[in-house]
Amino acid sequence: MLYQLTCQKWLEQLTKKELQKLGYKCNAATTSVYIDAPESAMAQINLWSRYGNKLYLIIWEEETTTFDALFDAITAIDRTKYHIPLAPITFSIVSYESVLTSIPTLQSITQKAIFSQLQKAYSSSGNLEFDEKTDKLEVRILLQNNKATIMVNTSGDSLHKRGYRSASGTAPLNECIAAAIIHMTDWKYRNLFLDPCCGSGTIAIEAAMIAKKIAPWLKRKFMFENWSWYDSRYLKDAKLFAESIIIKDKSYEIYASDIDMEVLNIAKENAKIAGVADMITWIHKDIIHRKENSLLKSDYSIISNPPYGSRMWDDEELGTLYQTLIELGNKSACSSIITAFTGIEKYVNRNWDWTYINNGGLDCRIYTIK
Secondary structure (H helix, E strand, C coil), rough: EEEEEEECCCCHHHHHHHHHHHEEEEEECEEEEEEECCCCHHHHHHHHHHCCEEEEEEEEECCCCCCCCCCCCCCCCCCCCCCCCCEEEEEEEECCCCCCHHHCCCCCCHHHHEEEEHHHHCCCCCCCEEECCCCCEEEEEEEEECEEEEEECCCCCCCCCCCCCCCCCCCCCCCCHHHHHHHHCCCCCCCEECCCCCCCCCHHHHHHHHHCCCCCCCCCCCCCHHHCCCHHHHHHHHHHHHHHCCCCCCCCCEEECCCCCHHHHHHHHHHHHCCCCHHHEECCCCCHHHHHHHHEEEEEEEEEEEEEEECEEEEHHHHHHHHHHHHHHHHHCEEEEEEEHHHHHHHCCCCCEEEEEEEEEEEHHHHHHH
16 A cells, blocks of 8 residues: 655654654655555554654556546546545645646546546435534545546644644644654753753653654544445454553653743643653743752753744843853753744854754754763
8 A cells, every 4th residue: 555644844754764764665756755555554553653744555546638638537436445535524635736726626527537437436416415523534636747646634633633632832842843843952851851941841742752752643544434435453453452562660860941931831740641741850930040950960851842923022132032042052962942033043053053944834954962
């Protein structure tokens, strides 16, 4: 079987390495990785991918240069095999470097083709009654260099939605990006971990889950579980294995601090839902501006998503905050900061590497020192 795992731009190689560690042959493309793997991979990848967004099963691909050819190809797909249901269907269509470029026309052709199939399969009169309670299936159409690829979403909701976020503060960090930053920082669990601007706790929670080897999606349901042809034993076995390797007898020094008690309470609740409440020490204070700070006297790592700027922060205050973070990072074993604050350039030196990333529609940079 062929799959496409979508991901954030700039995370393609990291996502590829993650899949290779799971034992799969794959190739990275722009914002995605293609995988050639058996049916059982559907469960394992959805369960374990920390950096991917959605896993799609490729059901058809062929060179296509006319709308009629695309219509015929879609109507020829074995709908029952891939569980294109008698239910609402959503479409995501992308086209570049292809003759067929009109997204509205492509969407119309796709809908007509699939509904034509449904009419033939379920109603000789052509009248369809949809079950609105059934989960919507996403059909993704990708046209690239005149090659059309049709795929179905096996994940359901995006895999960055881990399920532990009961609520969030302002500008929450995407969970996949948080996990990627921790990986980039090369934190080895031995030294103290600190997020001094923790907000709703995403970075600290992801760090704790990684340290304990908790699969990011151990407790959620996936779209493919609705498919009658899928062997449920694959997911059952994958979950049993994931539960068996969770580390339960080690403690780690993971600290998270914030000056906002309300958002810190949200972080505590999120950690409880994620099953790592006992691993994180929460601190309600402005920890990085304390003159006496016993936490940072030993080897430590700082990984944080500090404020980018708001009505509560002026440029001078932000400058002081970032200057302090950079100074602490310079003394650390390894540290990373993600930010959209351009003023940080005044404080970083050439020892810091950086890469672009988009978080919630904001163009950010991840600064890392090792």
